[in-house]
Amino acid sequence: MASEALRMVINLEVDETLLSDYHCYQQPPPQPQLQRAATAASSTPHTSCTFPKQIKMFPWNDIQQITQHIYEQTQIPIERQRLFFRGREITAYHSNKAKKKDAADSNNNSKAWSRSSPTLSFFGIGHESSIYLQCRAADDERPIVPYGFCSALLSSLSCSDGNKQLIQACVDGLFDDMRPHLANDGEGGTYFMRDQHNHKVACFKPSDEEAGCLNNPRGRTDAQQAIHSGIKPSQGHLREIAASLIDHGEHFHGVPPTIRVEIAYPGFHYNQQHHHHHHEHHHNNTRATPTTTTLTTASATSISPSGTTTSTHMQSMYHPPHKKVGALQKFIAGEVIENFGVKNFTQREVHKIGILDIRILNCDRNTGNVLVSRDEFGRYALQPIDHGLSLPEKIEITRDSWVWLHWEQSKQPFDPYTLNFIKSIDVERDIAQLRSELNFAEIVFENMRIAHLVLCKGAAKGLTLHEIGSIIARPDFDTKSILEELMTQAEILAIEKWRQRRHLSNRIRHKRRTHSLKTPQVYPVAAVEGETASLNMPRQPHSASGGGGGKYAIVQKFIEKGKTLKVPLIGNPPPPPPPH
16 A cells, blocks of 8 residues: 555656557567467458556666557557657667677676666656657658657647658758758757758757767867866757747747757767777677778768669768767858947847846857848848857856847837737746756756746836846956856845744744753552552653653553552652651
């Protein structure tokens, strides 16, 4: 019964394409004769599939037990299941564990693999948590697939068709030998993806090519130097997606649509030493002759829709495929802001950029991260890009990080439309959406709440964008901002209030204990020589050795056993009689 109280209910969300194409991944029913399994699998119809909406598990269960339960319900093999929790592929841990076990078995080394699979509590999965199931994986036939749950691809949303067309345009470009092109600027790897007509349609930012990562194409592989305001390497692409999710509703800020994808294509950057080690490890596992071919940026040849290639060199590199996970963002054609005068921009265009930077606490809004384009009416429109240094764990923003603080438009009051937009912001809804799709630390959401509070309170009191930004941003790098000072004071007051509350509770507890020791309690005593008497005894604590506790313990024992107390134990015992 105690274990049943700990049983959790986990909600299972299924990929939309898997609901309709489950037979592509479903294991055929077992055949009586193994030698005819291949022919029987092609002729035997697939069984029906019913995905469970809820799974009951215990916190100490592991990922393999969940996948086994899904297999029993759907007949989808465990190795094809990909489970995600808050943007994190939790089945990857189990697959890596299986690979280590196979390597240990092949090397006859049982000590090389001894760790068990992580439990559900290890990933933070609790009661009423939701996990996402997909079976699609990037390969030579489908080079680009969504990675995990992406609300921007749900068929119920109007923007889903455009995002799906964006992925398909990039796939068509890869099939027509439109190789991803590395951008010349930036600290990380940013690739321009083109369609079959050689038009730029998207930008892809791999997670393992960010500043401080192993495969960084600029040579910035020092992870310690790349940490900025608590943002660690390989987490920048999550911030890019988060900025797009926050601007997903009314699209007030103009952030380009961004989704998380997995791409299987060799035309990206790989560190030479790491790439050679990967090839050597793969060939050793397949018992093949190791090659000495290493390259930093792989050359790509055409891929047909069926998955075949026109180059044997690429074919040898492409199996197994090189997979990259990152942010795929719609390409925005525009010019840098230095080519225009700041006075040409309207007040609302500047305000929408500043409000976005306050909401996400962007640490890198320089002139290169704002593009200028023209809208359908021929007016200048500002397009914010590059949000990899937003949503920090530490608020350490300087005035130079927000270029709009130096513009005259930021000193103008908000117009009624912008004020209504600020009032309509639901920060808790944004946090819930980010928490369900991406894996952020809780301090990130706390900083979002603080920034939202400053923005809403400041706008309600009539402050301008410049005044609100000056509260958050530091005047220089070594001087804390007004917001940082207020946060420090609030933390000190919270600690002092907690200390006073605990001191008060200790005093109350001590007073009650002292009062209980001083207050006498009346206990009935049996008759002594036919008369009724009572014994007034103060309560005394038990001795540390547990041996009785004095007169109080003796009286209690007599009362509990219903025996007569012959001599009242009041005061000290009488002295012994003098000798005759």
